[in-house]
Amino acid sequence: xxxxxxxxxxxxxxxxxxxxxxxxxxxxxxxxxxxxxxxxxxxxxxxxxxxxxxxxxxxxxxxxxxxxxxxxxxxxxxxxxxxxxxxxxxxxxxxxxxxxxxxxxxxxxxxxxxxxxxxxxxxxxxxxxxxxxxxxxxxxxxxxxxxxxxxxxxxxxxxxxxxxxxxxxxxxxxxxxxxxxxxxxxxxxxxxxxxxxxxxxxxxxxxxxxxxxxxxxxxxxxxxxxxxxxxxxxxxxxxxxxxxxxxxxxxxxxxxxxxxxx
Numbered sequence: 561x562x563x564x565x566x567x568x569x570x571x572x573x574x575x576x577x578x579x580x581x582x583x584x585x586x587x588x589x590x591x592x593x594x595x596x597x598x599x600x601x602x603x604x605x606x607x608x609x610x611x612x613x614x615x616x617x618x619x620x621x622x623x624x625x626x627x628x629x630x631x632x633x634x635x636x637x638x639x640x641x642x643x644x645x646x647x648x649x650x651x652x653x654x655x656x657x658x659x660x661x662x663x664x665x666x667x668x669x670x671x672x673x674x675x676x677x678x679x680x681x682x683x684x685x686x687x688x689x690x691x692x693x694x695x696x697x698x699x700x701x702x703x704x705x706x707x708x709x710x711x712x713x714x715x716x717x718x719x720x721x722x723x724x725x726x727x728x729x730x731x732x733x734x735x736x737x738x739x740x741x742x743x744x745x746x747x748x749x750x751x752x753x754x755x756x757x758x759x760x761x762x763x764x765x766x767x768x769x770x771x772x773x774x775x776x777x778x779x780x781x782x783x784x785x786x787x788x789x790x791x792x793x794x795x796x797x798x799x800x801x802x803x804x805x806x807x808x809x810x811x812x813x814x815x816x817x818x819x820x821x822x
Contacts, residue, residue, distance in 0.1 A: 696772030
């Protein structure tokens with residue numbers, strides 16, 4: 561699928577400078593580390609929330625994560641693919657998307673970056689207010705940690721892991737970022753095949769459930785947060801209700817002193 565519409569698009573703002581963009585990424589990483597420190601000592605709350613979450617999903621008649629995981633654990637090739645997807649696709653795919661937008665669609669890059677940053681910030685607030693143990697830690701449900709079972713695993717012992725917040729299951733940034741990437745690429749890619757980008761968040765949701773890292777509701781809440789971010793961050797040159805139409809270049813800024821239409 562070609563990502564190039566074949567029509568050069570310009571924007572008065574031009575391509576943003578790389579250094580401030582890198583600084584933004586570093587700032588988000590530092591904010592993530594701070595959020596991790598704020599939930600230390602709340603493991604009991606995270607497990608209590610997890611059991612309530614599990615019961616809520618059963619009340620809502622959502623598919624059992626245990627049943628979905630067991631359908632895959634007997635297939636080592638599929639399980640290995642799911643583990644590798646979870647470990648190696650999330651960050652590289654999002655980074656590649658941002659680099660491509662920066663180089664090829666700079667007029668829309670700011671919106672893409674802003675939406676991802678807004679979603680991440682909102683998610684970190686929820687992580688602090690609502691710590692949640694992932695289903696792989698709820699051994700009483702029959703869930704297993706597939707990363708530890710077969711590898712590769714991206715997490716160490718929660719008691720000694722200083723790099724990640726393992727009690728930040730709600731919402732799933734894996735799903736949220738994948739959906740943000742898909743929504744943006746649908747908007748900047750021509751043709752009906754652009755809707756195939758939705759396979760990325762759909763597959764991501766299935767992977768995070770199969771590997772025991774997230775609940776179904778983690779992905780649903782991530783989608784809801786992204787919808788709120790989209791409402792706050794208007795698409796360049798469009799009204800919010802037109803996000804999924806054909807990409808239209810933003811209108812140029814009139815020259816100084818030019819006569820304005822009546």
